[in-house]
Amino acid sequence: MTTKFALVAAAVLIAGSTAQAAEPPLKIGIVSSYTGPSPMNGRALDQALDFYMKQNGDTVAGRKIELIKRDTGGPAPDLVKRQVQELIVRDKVDLIIGLDYTPNVLAAGPVSTQAKTPILVVNGATAGIIANAPYMARFGFTTGQIAAPLGQWAVKNGIKSTIVMYADYGPGIDAGTFYKRAYTEAGGKIADEVKMPLQNPDFSAYIQRIRDAKPDAVFVFLPSGAQSNAFLKAYKDAGLFDAGVKLLATGDLTDEPSLDAIGDAAVGMITAYHYSDAHDSPLNAAFVKGVKEVGGPDARPDFFSVAGWDAMHAVYDLVKAQNGKLDPDKTMELIKQVKFESPRGPIMIDPETRDIVQNVYIRRVEKRDGHLYNVEIDTIPMVKSPSGR
Amino acid sequence: MVSRAMVTEAASPRAIFAEHERWRWPETVFWLAALSVVYLFPEYLTLASQVVISGLFALSLDLLLGYTGMASLGHAAFFGLGAYTAGLLGKHGWHEPLSGLVVAGLVAGAVGLVCSLVIARLQSIALLMVTLGIGVMLHEGANQAQSLTGGDDGLQGVDIAPVLGLFDWDIFGRTAFLYALAIAFLCFLAARRLVHSPFGLSLRGIKENTKRVPSLGIKVRSRVIAIFTISAALAGVAGGLLAQTTQFVGLEVLSFDRSAGVLIMLVLGGAGTLYGAFVGAALFMIAKDFLSASDPVYWYFWIGLLLCVVVAFGKGGVVGVTTRAWAAIFRRGGAK
Numbered sequence: 001m002t003t004k005f006a007l008v009a010a011a012v013l014i015a016g017s018t019a020q021a022a023e024p025p026l027k028i029g030i031v032s033s034y035t036g037p038s039p040m041n042g043r044a045l046d047q048a049l050d051f052y053m054k055q056n057g058d059t060v061a062g063r064k065i066e067l068i069k070r071d072t073g074g075p076a077p078d079l080v081k082r083q084v085q086e087l088i089v090r091d092k093v094d095l096i097i098g099l100d101y102t103p104n105v106l107a108a109g110p111v112s113t114q115a116k117t118p119i120l121v122v123n124g125a126t127a128g129i130i131a132n133a134p135y136m137a138r139f140g141f142t143t144g145q146i147a148a149p150l151g152q153w154a155v156k157n158g159i160k161s162t163i164v165m166y167a168d169y170g171p172g173i174d175a176g177t178f179y180k181r182a183y184t185e186a187g188g189k190i191a192d193e194v195k196m197p198l199q200n201p202d203f204s205a206y207i208q209r210i211r212d213a214k215p216d217a218v219f220v221f222l223p224s225g226a227q228s229n230a231f232l233k234a235y236k237d238a239g240l241f242d243a244g245v246k247l248l249a250t251g252d253l254t255d256e257p258s259l260d261a262i263g264d265a266a267v268g269m270i271t272a273y274h275y276s277d278a279h280d281s282p283l284n285a286a287f288v289k290g291v292k293e294v295g296g297p298d299a300r301p302d303f304f305s306v307a308g309w310d311a312m313h314a315v316y317d318l319v320k321a322q323n324g325k326l327d328p329d330k331t332m333e334l335i336k337q338v339k340f341e342s343p344r345g346p347i348m349i350d351p352e353t354r355d356i357v358q359n360v361y362i363r364r365v366e367k368r369d370g371h372l373y374n375v376e377i378d379t380i381p382m383v384k385s386p387s388g389r
Numbered sequence: 390m391v392s393r394a395m396v397t398e399a400a401s402p403r404a405i406f407a408e409h410e411r412w413r414w415p416e417t418v419f420w421l422a423a424l425s426v427v428y429l430f431p432e433y434l435t436l437a438s439q440v441v442i443s444g445l446f447a448l449s450l451d452l453l454l455g456y457t458g459m460a461s462l463g464h465a466a467f468f469g470l471g472a473y474t475a476g477l478l479g480k481h482g483w484h485e486p487l488s489g490l491v492v493a494g495l496v497a498g499a500v501g502l503v504c505s506l507v508i509a510r511l512q513s514i515a516l517l518m519v520t521l522g523i524g525v526m527l528h529e530g531a532n533q534a535q536s537l538t539g540g541d542d543g544l545q546g547v548d549i550a551p552v553l554g555l556f557d558w559d560i561f562g563r564t565a566f567l568y569a570l571a572i573a574f575l576c577f578l579a580a581r582r583l584v585h586s587p588f589g590l591s592l593r594g595i596k597e598n599t600k601r602v603p604s605l606g607i608k609v610r611s612r613v614i615a616i617f618t619i620s621a622a623l624a625g626v627a628g629g630l631l632a633q634t635t636q637f638v639g640l641e642v643l644s645f646d647r648s649a650g651v652l653i654m655l656v657l658g659g660a661g662t663l664y665g666a667f668v669g670a671a672l673f674m675i676a677k678d679f680l681s682a683s684d685p686v687y688w689y690f691w692i693g694l695l696l697c698v699v700v701a702f703g704k705g706g707v708v709g710v711t712t713r714a715w716a717a718i719f720r721r722g723g724a725k
Contacts, residue, residue, distance in 0.1 A: 077639035103543035170541030
């Protein structure tokens with residue numbers, strides 16, 4: 001009798017605990033720019049997350065995933081620090097995905113460490129900025145990871161001299177420095193190095209310097225948008241493409257949302273980057289199609305959305321591996337083993353630095369059925385991020 | 390206590406100043422309400438501390454715009470100077486916060502003094518252009534001085550010791566809020582004393598009629614230099630507070646957006662009232678926080694609408710409207 005009673009009691013208890021299994025949702029904070037100088041970042045991230053959750057359901061290992069979104073409005077470290085703090089103490093999020101701009105990442109780092117809340121960084125491309133934040137991992141890229149392989153590739157492909165031109169601010173100096181170092185170490189010659197003001201109204205004087213120096217190629221880094229478009233137009237108008245001077249850049253200049261706006265001036269330009277929506281793989285084809293489904297026929301995935309998709313994919317795997325939990329220390333331990341096929345190609349997280357390791361592709365801008373694409377022409381496999389400038 | 394009517398009759402200058410400076414009970418309510426945030430909204434303290442800091446920054450601008458009639462489009466220059474000073478001290482071994490704040494104020498004040506030598510000669514459009522220029526120059530200067538400021542990436546590694554060696558910086562922002570509120574209150578008291586002094590009266594004279602005040606024996610130039618220096622120093626203290634409480638300094642402390650933002654807060658709250666600075670900062674930042682959280686993509690529309698409504702219908706900002714409404718009710722009550 002007692003045994004029977006115990007069994008019944010046990011059964012009731014088990015039933016009770018399974019009934020309770022409708023556990024509270026897992027809260028994921030999303031911090032990105034939805035307004036300000038780069039609202040396309042927030043839009044791209046939303047499209048990627050929407051698509052991922054449509055594709056894989058909004059419940060994983062019995063836990064519903066709830067997203068709590070915050071707008072940083074651009075580079076705003078004091079605001080971002082506060083938002084991350086509030087997401088952790090007030091909304092009690094289990095993990096945060098997002099952050100663009102280097103200063104925002106740097107400001108969020110100490111909060112993440114203090115509260116032991118993992119942050120999967122999707123952008124902020126300066127090398128070494130998550131080194132002091134043990135609960136951060138980067139799913140985007142670093143400028144050095146991209147610019148250095150381009151320098152080596154240029155030498156191998158017969159480009160003997162380059163003019164290096166960049167906007168005089170953190171990311172520009174980063175790009176210029178990494179390209180120059182890799183290029184000269186591989187035996188290339190720097191014909192000239194030109195720093196340009198961040199808000200430059202007219203590029204004709206700089207274009208003239210290229211004409212005078214007659215290099216094999218120009219490496220350029222400018223903030224994408226009005227600045228890079230004006231530069232490209234001046235470059236084309238001066239006939240430099242026709243004169244055979246190759247134009248090299250990181251893919252920031254030709255990211256998918258701005259590519260069609262640049263227009264035909266960009267055709268023939270060579271860039272290095274980790275993601276192109278023309279990347280040839282079934283996974284990417286599905287990603288491109290999915291983003292169009294949630295974002296409309298004109299939506300194109302870009303570096304930001306692919307980082308968001310990958311971060312979300314990693315989160316789903318992490319929750320599955322921990323049976324519906326996200327313990328901070330266990331999560332960070334598992335993140336260091338992340339390795340999967342992404343729409344951009346194979347990626348993994350470097351267990352030492354928590355930075356992403358990925359293929360860097362050399363692409364040429366080409367026109368296909370009325371649209372411009374970054375067509376991949378060469379691959380440098382599994383490039384690590386440098387630790388600092 | 391001397392009543393208002395008696396003071397005007399007696400017209401003793403000392404009594405007039407005393408009456409102006411008299412502490413009124415709504416002021417006690419205001420500061421107690423600010424303090425009560427610690428208990429009422431313990432999860433909103435980080436936002437509250439940034440409101441207080443922005444309020445203090447707006448207060449520094451109020452001394453210029455509201456009391457002296459000088460607009461500035463580059464006041465973030467001094468805010469940023471204070472922030473970088475406090476940040477750099479914290480980074481390079483000077484971790485004590487209070488002394489760091491004093492140095493931040495002194496540095497910003499010193500640069501303000503130098504700038505004011507030029508600014509005291511200018512009015513209206515020229516004044517706007519030069520203050521704008523100072524702001525842009527410092528912003529670009531900080532961008533260029535990468536090795537010192539970290540440039541576009543921001544100044545990292547700022548380490549601030551616990552306040553008075555007792556109160557450590559907690560993740561809820563309790564220390565940050567109480568520290569910012571205490572400093573802001575002290576600065577407010579100083580500003581309040583200043584605007585109700587004979588010196589403050591002369592500033593209002595300059596605002597009303599710059600050409601006429603010299604006939605009263607007031608040297609406009611030296612007064613403008615003095616108030617600009619004080620205002621710059623206060624802005625520097627506010628910047629220093631932000632750097633210490635966030636333990637990070639980004640380039641945007643010097644941005645035009647911050648100069649414009651503080652002007653908006655002040656106009657929203659009501660210039661020339663001292664309290665308008667804090668009320669405007671609270672209203673603007675809480676509205677921003679609330680709207681951007683509820684609609685991260687289109688929230689700017691509502692902010693724009695709020696600004697249009699206040700500027701179009703609320704002369705004198707929130708404090709102006711409230712004071713008028715209060716006076717209207719009080720007078721009607723008295724007439725019966």
